[in-house]
Amino acid sequence: MPISKKTGILLINVGTPASPDTASVRKYLAEFLMDKRVVSMPTLLRFCLVYGLILPFRSSKSAHAYQSVWDENKGSPLLSISQSFTEKLQQHLGEKYVVALGMRYGSPSIATALDTLRAQQVDKIIVAPLYPQYASATTSSAFEAVFDGLKQQSIFPVLKTIDAFYYRQEYIQAKANVIRPFLKEKWDSILFSYHGLPFAQVKQSEANTPVNCDKNLACPTINKVNRNCYRAQCYQTTELLAKALGLAASDYGVSFQSRVGKNRWIGPDTESALKTLIQQGKKNVLVVCPSFVADCLETLEEISLRAKELWLSLGGESLTAIPCLNDSPEWVASFAKIILSESIDSMHFAQPLSAAISVTVSDLA
The missing domain is CATH 3.40.50.1400 (Rossmann fold)
Structure with a gap:
């Protein structure tokens, strides 16, 4: 044989x-x-x-x-x-x-x-x-x-x-190409919303390191200390996408969705981030979900429906959920x-x- x-x-x-x-x-x-x-x-x-x-x-x-x-x-x-x-x-x-x-x-x-x-x-x-x-x-x-x-x-x-x-050029370019057409529309800010995790789970990735990151701030660039940290990888993904799209630092923010329970989760959470954007006078927001390669409950229901409903109720004019990569050629x-x-x-x-x-x-x- x-x-x-x-x-x-x-x-x-x-x-x-x-x-x-x-x-x-x-x-x-x-x-x-x-x-x-x-x-x-x-x-x-x-x-x-x-x-x-x-x-x-x-x-x-x-x-x-x-x-x-x-x-x-x-x-x-x-x-x-x-x-x-x-x-x-x-x-x-x-x-x-x-x-x-x-x-x-x-x-x-x-x-x-x-x-x-x-x-x-x-x-x-x-x-x-x-x-x-x-x-x-x-x-x-x-x-x-x-x-x-x-x-x-x-x-x-x-x-x-x-x-x-997340760091592969093939992924970054494909994702950027999905986002790029939406930049031609009316928008005030882009929110990169990632799936959240309990703070304790992310904290364990630092168990053998001397660093105690402040989880209310942006993560530093990926290095030997934080290379296994999910939150740091999300921030690095955002920076790579922003660079590919030519975005200024003031154009976008990062948040984490899908929080459940009363325990502490990594933040900022997406709902709070949307409220902050409203307080800053933003009216039209694009939401990108880079932790999902295929549209699912978290993108289609949580963002496209519930987050949009929240945004409009707060006085926003439009919330556009950008599709995932899905099965595009x-x-x-x-x-x-x-x-x-x-x-x-x-x-x-x-x-x-x-x-x-x-x-x-x-x-x-």
Whole structure:
């Protein structure tokens, strides 16, 4: 039997409920929130919090949010866009590659995607979470799920992990090209809104360093100390995009969305940032969400609907949510370049699970 020379590409995104009804959303939220990297506390306490407090009160509210963006024909925007991107990337890369999509929570699962790659007898897998910035709750969680899916195999395929690509010129240029046409419209300010994280999770990325960043201020340029810090990577992403677009420092700001609970999260939060812009006399704002490569609940409902409603109620005239990269031809070609740049020489054999994790995952939290 000839030896396979195919390389598997495992694309990973966070996931989506199977449908927007309360039962499906509850099931999805349970899987999501019981991830120890998402809710960082002992298992028993996490179980009590999730099943005793969060799910009974948030499931129906979240279901209503999903219903507001659910497509009658295509279903979940995140899933339909991700599937289209997967198909187009496969066409772009050609028959030497096998591209499979796995969602960290929900379906299609990472385990199902690994089965697809195994059936195609790939001898190498590039694990590519579709998160531009690195975070333990997203990227590390995805890596762990991959290792869990592979640990029953006696022989691991050669693995290469892509832990972040916010700094890649291919990503920056593709994202800038999506934003650029909107600069021709009427606007007073641009808000780069990233998914938020609990302050404690980001703080852990500094555990072995002497630096205690003030989280109310902009992060310094990426360096040896903060290179694993999610918040610092978000600020660096913003600076790279601003440079590509020729923006002045006074043209834009950074914020963090999707805060839940009463614990401290990294800031400034997006709602407060919008209120500040109103106080500064801004009337027309563009909102960019660079931590999402595909439009989803957080961009379509939280920004396009709720943030816009807030902005107008505060006296603003227009809030324009700029689309994500989605499955655009330029993004497909750009991500293909990122994939192809991953050298076989830098690939390592993922041997024992513990060793693989220590080699591949430098935890943010």
